[in-house]
Amino acid sequence: MARPLEGIRVLDLTQAYSGPFCTMNLADHGAEVIKIERPGSGDQTRAWGPMENDYSGYYAYINRNKKGVTLNLASDEGKKIFTELIKTADVVCENYKVGVLEKLGFTYEVMKEINPRIIYGSISGFGLTGDLASRPCYDIVAQAMSGMMSVTGFADGPPCKIGPSVGDSYTGAYLCMGVLMALYEREKTGVGRRLDVAMVDTLYSTMENFVVEYTIAGKHPHRAGNQDPSIAPFDSFKAKDADFVMGCGTNKMFAGLCSAMGKEELIEDPRFKTNLLRCENYLTDLKPIVEEWTQTKTVAELEEIICGLSIPFGPILTIPEVSDSDLTKERNMLWEVYQPGMDRTIKIPGTPIKIHGEVDEAQKAAPVLGEDNVAIYTEVLGISAEEVAALEENNII
Structure with a gap:
């Protein structure tokens, strides 16, 4: 059975976690996601552990089901190639520091002229506008500045970061949702949209009763450990043993x-x-x-x-306990995939979006750097294999 997003092409300029989490979800359900990385180094997560044979398990998880090319967007030739790719695409996603892509000449207005149907989605720490727009952000900063850390931990302890990078994953999921909304709207209007999703906005929006306790009741929420402030017990x-x-x-x-x-x-x-x-x-x-x-x-x-x-x-289960549990197996929440670069089959978290009738497994491992250069540039743009080799030799790709 066809997957829901088959036929949608996404140009993925994202790196680290938030943006790749968005495009991973699109790829898991059929979108053709072309991950575009810097020649020579690629996404910063290629150096994040766990490492095996100089290949990152972190990168492998968050970039499964994607195709991978390299492209030097700072070069004139690279900009021309990217322009041609935009003509073929439905969506562009990026999470550079605010203004980077615009400085390279790719504002939404420019992209719209190239392809009126393009949907251009950005993730940033603080949004595309405002005094903090150009400030860099990682998940821990978003957790701190959204109020989340102030209510996490026990009353007699310091503010605490939530273990996983929820600012990244929530924001990636919100951008994914925005892309789907824009794709639905485009079916009616024929034109794309500009999407702006900020990490601090996202976490603030998830603070539920903590915010309304203040805005409605005038209370100042505090850390309460595992206790819910509005429900008891x-x-x-x-227990006797745990x-x-x-x-x-x-x-x-x-x-x-x-x-x-x-x-x-x-x-x-x-x-x-x-x-x-x-x-x-x-x-x-x-x-x-x-x-x-x-x-x-x-x-x-x-x-x-x-x-x-x-x-x-x-x-309260440990990661090994939940990973080996019957529930994880029954829900197929660990996918197996043969990962080039590691040269072996690995297990990675699967998708929680279970669409009945859809194949619930990884369709493709994360790419090694530039893995699909020849296929994408020859098949999508019609560049000859000889030209692709020349582009690689000149550090354009």
């Missing part, structure tokens, strides 16, 4: 938990009768009661009891 707890998490989001769930603990009197206790009251009295009164009970049982025993009440529950 919703936290991590100690920690686990659960969340009681309704009065019915809380009543079920009270019955399981043999403490039905807590259901009508004036401290805990409503969710708001449970939140107000959580740390001082409710959590100690719950944890006194949970510490008498193992995680496995608690899982059977609490899941039997339809209360959300989860053991």
Whole structure:
């Protein structure tokens, strides 16, 4: 069965994580993504570990299903080639420092003249406009300046970065969503769009109750560890053998938990009768009661009891544990792909977007640098193999 984005061509000028995450998602579902890299060095993630045979496992994961060419956009000949590629494309994605592509002569207005149907998407730290537009940004900066770090960690500890680079992945996913919106609109209008997605904007938009607690209730959110500030009990707890998490989001769930603990009197206790009251009295009164009970049982025993009440529950798994779990296997969330450069089959996270009837596996490994130069430049642009060799010799590609 054809994949949803077959027939869409994306020129991928992105590097690091946020932009490649966007184009990876497009490639996973059928778009022809042509990753354009600097001759000689390529994407900066080619040097990011884990490394094997001088090839990056990080790069391999985030650039699967893409074709790869090299092109020197600072050269006149390189600009001519890129112009010809734009004529054939549906989408251009980039996450350079703001203004870099424009300085090379490729503003949206110029691209529109070349191809009125082109969709031009940019990721930046702070957006294309404003005082901070030209400032470089990595995920940790976005987490810091969006407010995310200020509410992550425990109350008696320092602000903390969330482990994975959520500023990159969320922003990449948002740009991917924007590209799909623009493609849908183009079916009706025939013209493309300019897309501007900023990492700090993205993380701020995901701060949910933390923002509205301030803007609506006037409260200043603070770090609370694993506790949810608006639901209780919703936290991590100690069992006899390890920690686990659960969340009681309704009065019915809380009543079920009270019955399981043999403490039905807590259901009508004036401290805990409503969710708001449970939140107000959580740390001082409710959590100690719950944890006194949970510490008498193992995680496995608690899982059977609490899941039997339809209360959300989860053991706290390590990366090896979740990677080797039945759930990961059942959901096909580890893809196997033979990776040139590493010269072996590797496992990488698969797509969480499961489209029924679509092949749920990697179609192509990430490219070695310039892997598809001959194929793309000869088949797409009609350049002869001899000319391609000359372009490579002159460091144009």
